[in-house]
Amino acid sequence: MNRPDRIDADACYRALCSHDARFDGQFFTAVTSTGIYCRPVCRVRTPRRENCRFFAHAAQAEHAGFRPCLRCRPELAPMERHWSSEDASAILLQQATLWLDDPQHWHDSEGNMGERMAARLGVSDRHLRRVFEDQLGVSPLQYLLTRKLLTAKQLLADTDLPITQVALVSGFGSVRRFNAAFFEHYRLNPTQLRRQIGTRDSDQGTTVRLGYRPPYDVAATLAFFRQRLIEGVAFVDEQQRFGQTLRMDIGERSHRGWLIAEFDETRNQLVLRVSDELREVLPQVIHRLRAALDLDADPGAINAVLHGAFPAGDGLR
Known part of the structure; x- marks a missing residue:
């Protein structure tokens, strides 16, 4: 089904x-x-x-x-990470959407993107399109376009990045194509989504918000990183903040900067602040941080499995 x-x-x-x-x-x-x-x-x-x-x-x-x-x-919203150990098509779809969700693949030309992804997954491009249509009712390119547009929408609403830069970092080859896709899907011009951000101090970086599902164990997550951090490179403080310096090599360019992530448990959101040096690769930073902190997890399903495997009082032996 x-x-x-x-x-x-x-x-x-x-x-x-x-x-x-x-x-x-x-x-x-x-x-x-x-x-x-x-x-x-x-x-x-x-x-x-x-x-x-x-x-x-x-x-x-x-x-x-x-x-x-x-x-x-x-x-x-946190992304859906449903998978099945019995349905081969669902597994293939899961792997394909994981590939498409990664911003490092967004700059491939649309003409060879499907073929590259299919080759990576060991299936034909035609079969992959058929699985997308059967499982989701959309093509891989339509799924990818939604990811790009929603990323651009967040950057327009939360940052003061120029629209030209928003278009490029969101994977669009030109501003003209970005404007056309945005208006076709949302019936809005990109400038209409701009929020009044006010004067920004460059030393404070750029801030965006990321959603996660409760009951997310913030304390346990931060404790995990606190035990493994490298002094002078990363920190975890009592205000539920996690920070570190970061280097990202994208293409032939190397981007170095810092990030600070603070949990807002009342809203089930992570407030992410990055230095200006990382603004050009903000989608990649967001993607990697979501994976590092497992923000797309379903804690309810995880807890149900763990409680079944380790009933209260049994503990780990």
Whole structure:
């Protein structure tokens, strides 16, 4: 059974009504009366059940003609990392979307991107397109375009990067193509998503927010890094902040700077601040930090498995 058919619309609507953050990123609600799609945690007025359509991925909602909500901002949601040990197509799709989610692949020309990804996964380009259509109802290129646009949307809303630079770091070959794709999908010009950021101190860096699902164990995560940090390179403090210096080699260029990540548990978000030297590779920094901190994990599912394997009181032997 393909992925969209597994969506339980009634269960999704109950999660939507309760704004349950545990389901953030696991589905998106599209409202037919507004043409907008939202995260389950969105605090706008709950739409009527008959006006709701539910999608497992943002790419599906956008392919169906819906635009992302400007309030809950779907680009902040943790990504879905569902996989199955029995369904070969689901495993292939999981590996393909992991590849497409990595910004280092966004600058490949669209003409050979599909072939490169298929070769990497050991299947034909045609078979990979068929799996995407069967599982998600969109093509690999449509999925990739959604990832690029949502990244650009976040950079436009949260940073003062020039639009030309936003287009380039989001994987678009030109500003003209970026503007055309943005208007076609969102019916907005990029400048319309600019927020009033105010005067920015370059010494304070650039700040963006990243979502995660509860019940995320912040204390345990920071304790893990505290035990393994290198003095003078990284730190973990009592304000639930993690920071380190960073070097990223992208193409033939090397980017060196620093990052500081602070957990905002009331919003289930990580506040990330990076130095100006890393602004050009901000999508790559975000991608690697999400992986390092496992921000796309489903803690509820993990806890259920671990509690079953290690009942209370048994401990690890």
